[in-house]
Amino acid sequence: MEISSVSVDVNGKSNNRFPLSLYFKLANQLIKQAKVFRDERNIIDLCTILERYCRLVSKIPQHSSYSTYSVQEKLHHNKVHQELTTELENLKSQLSHGFRTQKDQEVYNERKVENGGAEETKIQSSTINVNCVTQSSPFPVLTFIQSVPEAVQLSHIAASDSGDGQSQSSCQDVHISVRLMEDFLELARDNTNKDLETCGVLGAFLKNGIFYITTLIIPKQETTSSSCQALNEEEIYAVQSEHSLFPLGWIHTHPSQSCFMSSIDLHTQYCYQLMLPEAVAIVMAPTDSTRNYGIFRLSDPGGTTVLKECQERGFHPHKEPSDGSPIYEDCSNVYVNPNLRFEIFDLR
Ligand SMILES: [Zn+2]
Ligand SMILES: [Zn+2]
The missing domain is CATH 1.20.58.80 (Phosphotransferase system, lactose/cellobiose-type IIA subunit)
Structure with a gap:
């Protein structure tokens, strides 16, 4: 039938x-x-x-x-x-x-x-006020304000071995603080020492065509040496929307594995990219001597189509995208911004 x-x-x-x-x-x-x-x-x-x-x-x-x-x-x-x-x-x-x-x-x-339009509001100039995220919260919050040097130095995360990022040309640029990644690794250390993964969720705001990742939320989670599942997504989302931040992806550790995206990671990432195409998956792999972190996305439409059609659960192989692209690739438009202030909410 x-x-x-x-x-x-x-x-x-x-x-x-x-x-x-x-x-x-x-x-x-x-x-x-x-x-x-x-x-x-x-x-x-x-x-x-x-x-x-x-x-x-x-x-x-x-x-x-x-x-x-x-x-x-x-x-x-x-x-x-x-x-x-x-x-x-x-x-x-x-x-x-x-x-x-x-x-x-x-x-x-x-x-x-x-021209005298009394009600007209002049939009802000391209100077970015990244210090506008202030809040009070019932959750433990750690705030980091980084000193602002004379000139903004941005490092482009070069797309390397797993793809050329060509499918991401319609995405807006994303800025992230390298210290956010380092501090996440530090907060994950207890788990990492026990060979358990840790995950966090990234919140961002949009200004002048750029998404700035300014918030890391570490949710309550269930974790093993090769997987990590955030619990109570509603609680995470409440923190983000309270601060008018968008869910821009996630970060997790591979305590003993190399820096790659597992099939379970790909399904998680698919759910984030369904929300916003700019969503990133950051993998921190402290024991991988060739590459200790990666910032990835599913190729679109190649990888997203494979994931959309896949109904398997647990670890499983995926077929190659029919357009010849890799299923996931390094992000082509993510920049490390040393001036970015960020906050961490640890909900555990
Ligand atoms: Zn993983
Ligand atoms: Zn699958």
């Missing part, structure tokens, strides 16, 4: 690491953030957020709980999706006729301000 492809749940339980409610929460957060950028007349970042919202809402029906989810919420997002798609198309056509760069838009906004 042939089964209609529409009724087949191509996204089996292996890709339902996060509850569907989390995806809807992110969708609502994107709507809120779009309003902020709209009010600031920050068209470049508004377009990115609208694109991310439309992408997310079109992927949500893949989730196996979708058919049983609140009809009201689904109808609401169908309606918003239509409105925001129209807004995005209009903005894109404005951009193609006028502002090609952030600079063009700033000039445009400045002119508008000069």
Whole structure:
């Protein structure tokens, strides 16, 4: 008997690491953030957020709980999706006729301000205020403020052996502090010494076309020497959304294994990339003498298609993507930013 492809749940339980409610929460957060950028007349970042919202809402029906989810919420997002798609198309056509760069838009906004529009808000210049993350929290929080040198020195993480990152050209740049990775390793040390993995979740904000990873959340977790599962995703998400941060991926240790992405890691990463295409998977492998860390993504559409169709659980082999790309690759647009302030929430 042939089964209609529409009724087949191509996204089996292996890709339902996060509850569907989390995806809807992110969708609502994107709507809120779009309003902020709209009010600031920050068209470049508004377009990115609208694109991310439309992408997310079109992927949500893949989730196996979708058919049983609140009809009201689904109808609401169908309606918003239509409105925001129209807004995005209009903005894109404005951009193609006028502002090609952030600079063009700033000039445009400045002119508008000069022209006396009393309600116009001039958008911030390209100087990035990375110290804007302040909070009070019931969770233990460690804050690190790094001294700001005269000139920002960014190191580009070079894409190396596992791919050339070409499929990531539509992703926004991502900045991360190298000290965040080092401090994570330090906080993981007790587990690492016992040959147990540790995982953390990364939170970021978007400003002038760049996602800045400014928060590391170490959740309650179940861990073994070759796997690590965060518990209570809702608690993690609550910390992120309270600070208007987006889930931009995760970091975990391989205490005794080399620096690579296991099949379970690939499924976890698929769930993050479903939320935002910029999401990264950072693997810290202190005992790998050739490479002690890697910042990876699934190739898209090559790797994401393989993962979307895979219903296996546990460790299992994956077929090669049909377009010849590697299933995952080094991120091509992630930069180590020494000036980035970050915070750590240890929820364990
Ligand atoms: Zn792993
Ligand atoms: Zn699989």
